[in-house]
Amino acid sequence: MTVFSLRRTKAVCLKEFKHIFRDPFTLMMALLLPLLIVLILGNAIEFNVKSIELAYMDHDKTQSSRKLIETFGSSDYFRPYHIETPTKGQDDLAAERAKMMLVIPPNFEKEMMTARTGNVQIMLDGADNSSVSAIMNYLNTVNNLAFYKIQGLPATDNKPLKIKTRYLFNPELNSRWFAVPGITALIVALVAIMLTALTICKEWEQGSMEMLLSTPIRATEILIGKLLPYAGLSFCGFWIVFLAARFIFNVPFNGSYLILIGATLLFILGYLAMGLCISVISHEQQVAVQYAAVIGLLPTALLSGFIFPIEYMPPVFQGISALFPARFYVEIARDQFLKASSFSDLWVPFTALSIQIIVLMLIGIFKFKRTLE
Amino acid sequence: MKALLSMNKTTIDITHLKKTFGDITALNDVSMRFETGRLYGIIGPAGAGKTTLFRLILQMLIPDAGQIVYLQNNRPQKFDTFRDKIAYMPQTQSLYADLSVDEHLSFFKELYGINQKTYAMKRDELLHMTRLDKFLDRPAGKLSGGMYKKLGLMCALLRSPEIMLLDEPTNGVDPISRREFWSMLQTAVNQGILVIMSTAYMDEAERCGAVVLMESGQMLGAGEPQKLLETAHVANFDDYFLNRGKEDK
Numbered sequence: 278m279t280v281f282s283l284r285r286t287k288a289v290c291l292k293e294f295k296h297i298f299r300d301p302f303t304l305m306m307a308l309l310l311p312l313l314i315v316l317i318l319g320n321a322i323e324f325n326v327k328s329i330e331l332a333y334m335d336h337d338k339t340q341s342s343r344k345l346i347e348t349f350g351s352s353d354y355f356r357p358y359h360i361e362t363p364t365k366g367q368d369d370l371a372a373e374r375a376k377m378m379l380v381i382p383p384n385f386e387k388e389m390m391t392a393r394t395g396n397v398q399i400m401l402d403g404a405d406n407s408s409v410s411a412i413m414n415y416l417n418t419v420n421n422l423a424f425y426k427i428q429g430l431p432a433t434d435n436k437p438l439k440i441k442t443r444y445l446f447n448p449e450l451n452s453r454w455f456a457v458p459g460i461t462a463l464i465v466a467l468v469a470i471m472l473t474a475l476t477i478c479k480e481w482e483q484g485s486m487e488m489l490l491s492t493p494i495r496a497t498e499i500l501i502g503k504l505l506p507y508a509g510l511s512f513c514g515f516w517i518v519f520l521a522a523r524f525i526f527n528v529p530f531n532g533s534y535l536i537l538i539g540a541t542l543l544f545i546l547g548y549l550a551m552g553l554c555i556s557v558i559s560h561e562q563q564v565a566v567q568y569a570a571v572i573g574l575l576p577t578a579l580l581s582g583f584i585f586p587i588e589y590m591p592p593v594f595q596g597i598s599a600l601f602p603a604r605f606y607v608e609i610a611r612d613q614f615l616k617a618s619s620f621s622d623l624w625v626p627f628t629a630l631s632i633q634i635i636v637l638m639l640i641g642i643f644k645f646k647r648t649l650e
Numbered sequence: 651m652k653a654l655l656s657m658n659k660t661t662i663d664i665t666h667l668k669k670t671f672g673d674i675t676a677l678n679d680v681s682m683r684f685e686t687g688r689l690y691g692i693i694g695p696a697g698a699g700k701t702t703l704f705r706l707i708l709q710m711l712i713p714d715a716g717q718i719v720y721l722q723n724n725r726p727q728k729f730d731t732f733r734d735k736i737a738y739m740p741q742t743q744s745l746y747a748d749l750s751v752d753e754h755l756s757f758f759k760e761l762y763g764i765n766q767k768t769y770a771m772k773r774d775e776l777l778h779m780t781r782l783d784k785f786l787d788r789p790a791g792k793l794s795g796g797m798y799k800k801l802g803l804m805c806a807l808l809r810s811p812e813i814m815l816l817d818e819p820t821n822g823v824d825p826i827s828r829r830e831f832w833s834m835l836q837t838a839v840n841q842g843i844l845v846i847m848s849t850a851y852m853d854e855a856e857r858c859g860a861v862v863l864m865e866s867g868q869m870l871g872a873g874e875p876q877k878l879l880e881t882a883h884v885a886n887f888d889d890y891f892l893n894r895g896k897e898d899k
Contacts, residue, residue, distance in 0.1 A: 288760030
C-alpha cells in the first residue's frame with residue numbers, strides 16, 4: 278500500500294469539482310457573494326462624513342456672522358440652512374433633518390472686534406457617535422479659517438507655529454482604501470472556512486466518508502483532494518475583491534504582488550485548516566455553519582482590525598485577536614495596498630501567520646485522523 | 651497470480667471482542683471465525699452490534715478488549731496488507747447523489763488503483779450482472795432503492811475483493827430486487843469470496859451458509875442455520891428470537 282497516491286488524490290479532487298459545479302449554491306457562495314459583498318460594503322463603508330446638514334440662527338446679522346456661515350458653506354462638508362427659532366432647530370436635530378445647529382449671539386461681531394474672540398453655540402446630535410467625531414475635526418479647521426476671514430487676514434498668517442499635516446499613504450484618509458483588505462479577509466473566511474467545513478461534514482452526514490475510508494485511500498489524500506478545490510475558489514474570491522477594489526473603487530495598489538499573493542495563500546491555507554477543525558468538532562452541516570460564524574466570521578470582522586483598530590482595543594482583546602490569522606493578514610494586506618513595505622519589514626506578521634497555520638493544520642489533520650475512531 | 655491468490659484461504663478470527671461507547675456496551679465478549687467460501691449472515695435486530703462489529707473488523711474502531719486476527723492460509727497477517735482485500739458496503743446511503751453510475755465506477759476505479767484493461771472487463775461484467783447498463787448516466791440520487799444498493803455493491807465488487815462486508819445491504823429493498831441481490835452474492839461466494847453480511851430480515855438467515863445470531867451486543871449462537879434451528883426446536887429465526895424474548899421474561 279502506497280503512502281501517498283497522487284492518483285487517488287486527483288480522483289477526490291475531480292469528484293469535488295463535480296460537486297461544486299453541480300451545486301449552484303456552492304458556486305454562488307464562492308463567486309457571486311464576494312462580488313456582492315464588495316459592492317455593498319464598498320459603497321456602504323463611508324467613515325468620511327460629508328454634506329452635514331447645518332441649521333443656523335443668526336442673531337447678530339453682521340458681516341462677521343455672515344462670514345462665519347460662509348466659511349461653513351464653502352467647504353464640501355457642511356450644508357448650512359437658515360432657521361427662525363431655536364425650537365425649529367431642535368426639532369430638526371431630533372428628526373435627523375440636521376446633524377448640527379449653530380447659534381450666533383447678537384454681539385458676535387462686537388466681541389470679535391474688541392476681544393478678538395467670539396462665542397457661538399453649537400449643538401450636535403450626540404446619538405450619532407461616528408459623525409460627531411468627524412464634525413469635531415472639521416470644526417477646528419473651520420474655526421481657524423473663519424478667524425482669518427473675519428479679521429480680513431490672508432489664510433497664511435504669520436503665526437509663530439504652523440502645523441501642516443500631510444497624511445502619508447492615504448492622503449485623503451479615504452476609508453474605503455483602508456477597508457478593502459479587511460473585506461478580502463472576510464470573503465476568504467466565508468469561502469474557505471464555511472465551504473470547507475460544509476463539504477467535509479456533508480461527506481460524514483451522507484455516510485460516504487465511511488465508504489471512502491474503507492477503500493485504500495489515506496486520510497491525507499482525502500483532505501488534500503477535498504481542500505484543493507476550495508483553496509482555488511477562495512483564491513478566485515480574493516481576485517474578485519482585488520479587481521473590484523482596483524477598478525471599481527480605484528483603490529491604489531503600491532505593494533508587491535508577490536508579498537500580497539504569498540500572504541493570501543498562507544491565509545487561505547490557515548482558514549482551510551480552520552474549516553477542517555470545525556468539521557472535526559461537528560459532523561453535522563448545520564452545527565458547522567454556526568461554528569464557522571462564531572469562530573470564523575465574527576473574529577475576522579471584529580478582531581482583525583477591519584472595523585475596530587487593534588491598537589485601541591483593551592490588552593485582553595489585543596491578545597485574543599492575535600489568535601486569529603485574520604489580524605496578521607489584514608495587517609500585511611493593508612500595508613501592501615497603501616504603504617508597500619518590504620518583506621523584511623513584515624517578518625513579524627508573516628511569522629505569526631505561518632505559526633498559526635502550522636498549528637491549525639496540525640490540529641486539523643491530527644484530529645481528523647483521530648475521529649475515524 | 652491473482653487467481654492463485656484468491657484460491658488461498660482467508661480467515662478472520664475474532665476472540666473475546668468488547669467495545670463500549672460511554673455507558674453503552676455495543677459488543678460484549680464476542681468470538682467468531684469467518685472462512686473463505688461461505689456466505690456468513692450476522693443476524694439480529696437493530697442495536698445488536700452488527701455495524702460495530704463491521705467497523706471493528708475494518709479497524710475503523712479500536713476494541714476495548716479482545717482481538718481480531720487476519721489469517722492467510724493460517725498465517726497471521728498485518729491488517730495493512732489485509733485491508734486491500736476487503737470491500738465494504740456501509741449501511742447508510744453512502745453514494746454521491748449528484749454523481750452518475752458511470753462516474754461512481756470510475757471514481758472507485760481510481761481509488762482502488764485498477765488498470766484500464768481490468769476495469770473495462772470488470773465494469774462490463776458488473777453492469778451486465780446488475781442490469782444497470784441502461785442507467786449509466788443517471789445520478790445515484792435518482793436511482794430506485796434496489797438500483798442504488800446494486801450500485802453500492804458494484805463499487806465494492808469493482809476491486810475484486812477477497813472479503814466483502816455488507817452492512818444490511820437489502821434493508822429497504824423491494825422483494826424482487828432482494829432476490830436478485832442474493833443471487834449476485836451467491837455468485838460472489840462461488841467465485842471464492844468470503845462474504846459477511848448483516849441483516850435484520852430473519853428470512854434471509856436461512857439462505858446463509860452460516861449465521862451468527864446477535865442481540866444487544868451478545869452472541870447468542872453460531873453455525874449452520876438448519877442445525878441452529880433444530881437445536882433450539884423452532885421452525886424459523888423469527889421464532890428463535892421471539893422465544894428468547896419470552897425466556898428473558
